[in-house]
Amino acid sequence: MTDVVLDPTKRGYWTSDQDVRWCPGCGDYGILAAMQFFHAELAAEGSPVSKENTVFVSGIGCAARFPYYMDTYGMHTIHGRAPAIATGLATARPDLDVWVVGGDGDMLSIGGNHLIHALRRNVNLKILLFNNQIYGLTKGQYSPTSEVGKVTKSTPNGSIDNPFNTIGVAAGAGATFIARTHDLDRKHMIETFRRAHEHKGAAFIEIYQNCNVFNDGAYDAITKRAARDEMMINLVHGEPITFGADKQRGVVLDNGAARVADIADVGMDAIVVHDAHAPDPSLAFALGHLASDRQSPTAFGVFRAVDGPEYVEGVNNQLLAVNEAKGPGDLHTLLHSGATWDVA
Amino acid sequence: MTDTADRVEATPLDRVVIRFAGDSGDGMQLTGDRFTSASAIAGNDLATLPEFPAEIRAPQGTLAGVSAFQVHISDHDIHTPGDAPDVLVAMNPAALMSQLGRLVSGGTIILNTDAFDERNLEKCGYEADPRSNGTLDDYTVHEVPMTMLTVEATKDLDVKKRDAERSKNFFALGLISWMYSRPEDPTLDWIKEKFGKNQAVVDANTAAFKAGHAYGETTEMFANRYEVPAAPVGPGTYTNINGNTATSWGMIAAGQLAKLPVFLGSYPITPASDILHELSRHKNFGVRTFQAEDEIAAAGAALGAAFGGHLAYTTTSGPGVALKGETIGLATSMELPMVIIDVQRGGPSTGLPTKTEASDLFLALYGRHGESPLPVVAAYSPSNCFHMAIEASRLALKYRTPVILLTDGYLANGVEPWLLPDVDSLPDISVDFTTEHNGVDADGDPIFLPYLRDEHGSRPWAIPGTAGLEHRVGGLEKADKTGNVSYDPSNHSLMTDLRQAKIDGIADDIPLAEVEGSGDADTLIVGWGSTHGSISAAVEVLAEDGVAVDRLHVTHMAPLPKNLGEAMAGYEHIVVPELNKGQFVKVLRGEFLVDAKSIAKVEGLPFTGREIADGVHAVRGSSQGGVA
Numbered sequence: 001m002t003d004v005v006l007d008p009t010k011r012g013y014w015t016s017d018q019d020v021r022w023c024p025g026c027g028d029y030g031i032l033a034a035m036q037f038f039h040a041e042l043a044a045e046g047s048p049v050s051k052e053n054t055v056f057v058s059g060i061g062c063a064a065r066f067p068y069y070m071d072t073y074g075m076h077t078i079h080g081r082a083p084a085i086a087t088g089l090a091t092a093r094p095d096l097d098v099w100v101v102g103g104d105g106d107m108l109s110i111g112g113n114h115l116i117h118a119l120r121r122n123v124n125l126k127i128l129l130f131n132n133q134i135y136g137l138t139k140g141q142y143s144p145t146s147e148v149g150k151v152t153k154s155t156p157n158g159s160i161d162n163p164f165n166t167i168g169v170a171a172g173a174g175a176t177f178i179a180r181t182h183d184l185d186r187k188h189m190i191e192t193f194r195r196a197h198e199h200k201g202a203a204f205i206e207i208y209q210n211c212n213v214f215n216d217g218a219y220d221a222i223t224k225r226a227a228r229d230e231m232m233i234n235l236v237h238g239e240p241i242t243f244g245a246d247k248q249r250g251v252v253l254d255n256g257a258a259r260v261a262d263i264a265d266v267g268m269d270a271i272v273v274h275d276a277h278a279p280d281p282s283l284a285f286a287l288g289h290l291a292s293d294r295q296s297p298t299a300f301g302v303f304r305a306v307d308g309p310e311y312v313e314g315v316n317n318q319l320l321a322v323n324e325a326k327g328p329g330d331l332h333t334l335l336h337s338g339a340t341w342d343v344a
Numbered sequence: 345m346t347d348t349a350d351r352v353e354a355t356p357l358d359r360v361v362i363r364f365a366g367d368s369g370d371g372m373q374l375t376g377d378r379f380t381s382a383s384a385i386a387g388n389d390l391a392t393l394p395e396f397p398a399e400i401r402a403p404q405g406t407l408a409g410v411s412a413f414q415v416h417i418s419d420h421d422i423h424t425p426g427d428a429p430d431v432l433v434a435m436n437p438a439a440l441m442s443q444l445g446r447l448v449s450g451g452t453i454i455l456n457t458d459a460f461d462e463r464n465l466e467k468c469g470y471e472a473d474p475r476s477n478g479t480l481d482d483y484t485v486h487e488v489p490m491t492m493l494t495v496e497a498t499k500d501l502d503v504k505k506r507d508a509e510r511s512k513n514f515f516a517l518g519l520i521s522w523m524y525s526r527p528e529d530p531t532l533d534w535i536k537e538k539f540g541k542n543q544a545v546v547d548a549n550t551a552a553f554k555a556g557h558a559y560g561e562t563t564e565m566f567a568n569r570y571e572v573p574a575a576p577v578g579p580g581t582y583t584n585i586n587g588n589t590a591t592s593w594g595m596i597a598a599g600q601l602a603k604l605p606v607f608l609g610s611y612p613i614t615p616a617s618d619i620l621h622e623l624s625r626h627k628n629f630g631v632r633t634f635q636a637e638d639e640i641a642a643a644g645a646a647l648g649a650a651f652g653g654h655l656a657y658t659t660t661s662g663p664g665v666a667l668k669g670e671t672i673g674l675a676t677s678m679e680l681p682m683v684i685i686d687v688q689r690g691g692p693s694t695g696l697p698t699k700t701e702a703s704d705l706f707l708a709l710y711g712r713h714g715e716s717p718l719p720v721v722a723a724y725s726p727s728n729c730f731h732m733a734i735e736a737s738r739l740a741l742k743y744r745t746p747v748i749l750l751t752d753g754y755l756a757n758g759v760e761p762w763l764l765p766d767v768d769s770l771p772d773i774s775v776d777f778t779t780e781h782n783g784v785d786a787d788g789d790p791i792f793l794p795y796l797r798d799e800h801g802s803r804p805w806a807i808p809g810t811a812g813l814e815h816r817v818g819g820l821e822k823a824d825k826t827g828n829v830s831y832d833p834s835n836h837s838l839m840t841d842l843r844q845a846k847i848d849g850i851a852d853d854i855p856l857a858e859v860e861g862s863g864d865a866d867t868l869i870v871g872w873g874s875t876h877g878s879i880s881a882a883v884e885v886l887a888e889d890g891v892a893v894d895r896l897h898v899t900h901m902a903p904l905p906k907n908l909g910e911a912m913a914g915y916e917h918i919v920v921p922e923l924n925k926g927q928f929v930k931v932l933r934g935e936f937l938v939d940a941k942s943i944a945k946v947e948g949l950p951f952t953g954r955e956i957a958d959g960v961h962a963v964r965g966s967s968q969g970g971v972a
């Protein structure tokens with residue numbers, strides 16, 4: 001390999017020698033590029049990031065091919081189990097940056113249990129959920145985030161089950177960091193990755209990702225450049241939640257439920273000031289439920305970022321405390337710790 | 345050894361089997377356990393069989409709520425918890441009804457008569473009082489009002505009557521300790537240590553124990569008192585050990601011997617949970633325990649820790665192994681070390697969670713999708729679990745493979761005296777992480793080949809944090825040497841063969857099968873797992889019957905010892921007793937084309953020596969007289 005990039009501040013340094021196999025035009029390419037650029041940026045800033053201390057862990061699905069394309073350590077595992085496997089790795093090795101990558105089927109259907117438990121334990125994992133609202137790798141069945149009525153090969157008459165609200169799931173699981181970004185905005189993705197990377201504990205990022213083969217344009221009404229001003233609500237901690245070309249609209253709370261209103265109608269004082277640090281996850285939950293379809297103004301950015309005890313640190317603190325109290329374990333002493341008797 | 349004058353001279357006995365039975369709230373496990381400990385200190389050889397009800401809180405006084413503990417103590421080397429008990433201590437009618445059939449004819453029964461009221465009789469379905477309708481005519485029965493005597497003994501203490509009644513198991517223990525000349529001090533000391541925080545309980549239990557002891561000594565009821573002298577055993581330090589503790593200590597020892605931190609991913613399941621409990625107590629050995637959200641996550645977390653360079657375990661029972669199957673397959677494909685410990689129980693499904701069985705052999709050998717060979721080892725006694733945990737770890741580390749260790753509920757909870765090994769005599773099982781490039785690319789530049797194999801067929805173990813060796817592992821088929829994703833048909837065939845060859849090659853690295861016996865008998869008993877003790881007993885029973893047999897016990901179930909076929913050659917009869925419907929026997933028939941015959945038992949209990957002996961007679965066409 002003569003073209004090895006030796007400069008960590010360059011994207012190529014973080015790019016493996018494997019051919020990327022996603023469908024041409026897939027949103028995954030943009031996410032991969034953002035992640036590689038993000039690491040190059042970190043290196044340029046002098047952050048102690050390194051290839052050898054970074055691990056990407058994935059399950060199964062299109063998104064789960066991600067680790068093969070990062071020139072770091074990686075595990076491409078089994079369907080749904082990446083959060084559990086990554087939990088073991090992160091618990092064993094607190095010195096590593098562990099990223100988890102999966103799709104909506106992987107992490108919300110077969111692996112839903114592991115996702116919520118990794119979040120509630122607050123394991124130091126950065127979890128990226130590529131939400132394309134479809135099963136891509138198995139060629140187009142509806143997923144747990146597909147809208148009701150979705151016609152797919154497995155739902156020729158339209159799906160009849162309710163989709164998950166991803167932000168609501170994360171908030172319900174007690175996630176300490178919840179964010180949403182999308183595959184068309186590299187800058188926003190990088191900024192979101194950065195915030196997650198800085199967070200101590202489990203960070204959950206939903207990435208709206210276009211599957212141009214089986215669910216093309218699922219987010220067009222929101223994330224296409226022309227739509228963004230009126231459809232994307234950018235959350236900024238400490239600032240009133242407003243949006244629109246002239247910031248003429250905003251978010252108000254009605255009995256705890258968030259809804260969009262014209263500022264001219266409700267007045268600026270009624271507009272919610274975003275508080276990502278609120279100990280109570282209600283606001284994150286409400287903001288996640290702003291849009292129940294993919295045709296309405298939708299919140300992006302960091303919904304929630306709170307400090308909480310991190311799991312791996314807790315594990316290691318217990319180890320240290322017991323070691324201090326009892327002294328390092330001695331095998332001979334252990335074997336003789338029960339009642340013993342001697343035979344001459 | 346008692347500190348009071350002995351009214352009755354103790355008659356020496358070579359062995360006795362005692363069964364304590366009562367309601368699950370009566371503390372029978374504890375009573376049995378204490379008697380066992382006192383017997384160990386008296387130098388007896390011993391074996392135990394605890395039997396728990398499946399329900400945690402079955403209705404009081406019912407058959408479903410009966411909890412029993414059998415202990416076999418002896419002045420010579422013994423192998424099983426005993427066939428039929430000689431003595432039954434029954435704390436209530438349900439215990440008597442459910443256990444009576446097991447007692448030897450003419451055996452001794454000690455009853456807590458206070459529990460024999462109409463309600464309790466009714467609860468377990470006795471239409472008439474068995475004490476007075478002839479049911480017990482063939483036995484020596486001692487009726488003792490244990491509850492009343494316990495309350496009496498504690499009346500001057502500051503305990504409520506209800507609490508006092510709860511000490512009645514210590515009364516029973518005191519009485520039996522007197523009958524069998526057990527030393528009192530170990531039990532009294534233990535009571536102090538165990539209940540030290542609660543002086544009222546210490547006082548009540550102590551008073552009950554002493555009252556039971558005194559009752560034996562002073563009442564005319566007990567004409568006989570026995571003593572089982574110490575068994576002659578090799579010199580050294582002994583401790584009583586059960587299989588789950590031995591397994592736990594083996595895992596901790598393996599971490600020390602491998603110089604690696606231990607990681608256990610586990611999900612609570614009977615009868616394996618005690619391993620999780622035990623390891624959680626030893627964090628000062630650098631042991632990390634992770635109680636996962638489910639069995640799959642437990643295995644997954646272990647695999648993640650293995651990728652990170654830890655000695656990784658997951659512990660479970662049969663249903664859990666079924667759930668972990670996909671992860672074990674991934675470990676086989678990633679070729680990472682991890683140990684799966686299956687404490688087998690009665691199945692299928694929830695089956696008999698508290699009862700023993702050895703019916704997961706096929707699951708361990710074959711229970712994964714695709715061609716996914718892995719080593720399987722099986723412990724044969726409670727203390728052997730220690731060594732087999734180390735052995736399973738050794739194989740996993742050296743060959744970068746998941747290994748399944750099979751124990752079972754009988755081993756897990758059964759207790760035996762263990763001659764403690766010298767820590768320095770334990771093997772070094774450490775392996776090296778790969779830290780350097782191991783190949784060159786087309787341009788001659790150094791590269792890392794994660795699937796380049798060493799002389800054992802094992803691939804490098806390069807852990808995150810190692811600069812320059814960044815690589816990706818996964819469940820997709822990998823190209824030979826580079827480990828890159830490959831869908832090439834011939835490569836898949838090659839990799840399948842390489843994975844198999846690696847496991848097969850382990851046969852060169854395990855002990856040969858050894859026939860025990862004269863070597864010229866016409867019958868060979870081939871066993872594996874916890875049947876070891878039962879087969880030893882059967883060999884003795886058969887010798888008494890006039891039939892000499894040889895025996896062979898397999899600990900490495902896959903790959904099998906390479907001389908096993910040879911070792912079985914020349915025997916007219918090969919008999920394979922198993923606590924399943926004949927799984928290993930099918931392996932032997934399939935692998936070696938031998939006409940091995942099965943002796944099968946799936947009653948949730950270990951074999952008695954007699955059961956196996958009778959099975960051997962049936963195969964040989966012989967009888968207790970020894971000839972056909």
Ligand code: SF4
Pocket residue numbers: 021022023025026027028062063132136137210211212213214
């Ligand atoms: S199927 Fe859809 S998600 Fe999968 S690679 Fe193709 S475009 Fe991307």
